[in-house]
Amino acid sequence: MKRLLLLACTCLFSINSVASDLTVSDQYIRATPPHAKNSASFLTITNHTNTTIKLIAADSDIAKRVELHNHIKQDGMMKMRQVEAVEIAANSSTSLQPGGHHIMFLGLNNNLTEGQSVKVTLYFDNGNELNIDAPVKKINSNKNQGSTEMAHQAHH
Numbered sequence: 001m002k003r004l005l006l007l008a009c010t011c012l013f014s015i016n017s018v019a020s021d022l023t024v025s026d027q028y029i030r031a032t033p034p035h036a037k038n039s040a041s042f043l044t045i046t047n048h049t050n051t052t053i054k055l056i057a058a059d060s061d062i063a064k065r066v067e068l069h070n071h072i073k074q075d076g077m078m079k080m081r082q083v084e085a086v087e088i089a090a091n092s093s094t095s096l097q098p099g100g101h102h103i104m105f106l107g108l109n110n111n112l113t114e115g116q117s118v119k120v121t122l123y124f125d126n127g128n129e130l131n132i133d134a135p136v137k138k139i140n141s142n143k144n145q146g147s148t149e150m151a152h153q154a155h156h
């Protein structure tokens with residue numbers, strides 16, 4: 001009987017430690033003007049383990065497709081590229097931020113207005129899944145937003 005209890009405790013403990021392998025902070029998703037087709041979400045992921053973990057996919061029911069993207073400079077222009085994964089090195093943080101990696105929402109079902117919050121699921125290569133709530137925020141830099149929209153139209 002004692003051994004059984006011990007076993008049960010070990011199980012609970014290991015479930016706990018899996019859940020805390022990764023934490024997400026500072027998440028938000030960009031508010032969109034009327035009739036906008038796309039938006040992007042930004043966040044910081046912290047890896048608390050001793051091995052590299054990759055973010056391999058994201059999903060949400062607000063858009064037809066959700067992709068992982070990066071910005072690259074090509075011929076003097078910032079362009080969007082879909083990427084297979086975003087690495088979070090052991091015991092460190094990776095930020096997805098404007099001008100760099102982001103989670104892309106293509107084919108929005110509705111406008112995103114400030115005050116809403118969006119549920120996003122993140123999938124990692126170690127089997128972890130994280131459900132996050134990302135508040136909708138206006139991004140102050142109009143220049144950034146403009147170039148992002150343009151790059152998308154060119155890309156898609």
Ligand SMILES: [Cu+2]
Binds near residue numbers: 069070080102104
């Ligand atoms: Cu993008």
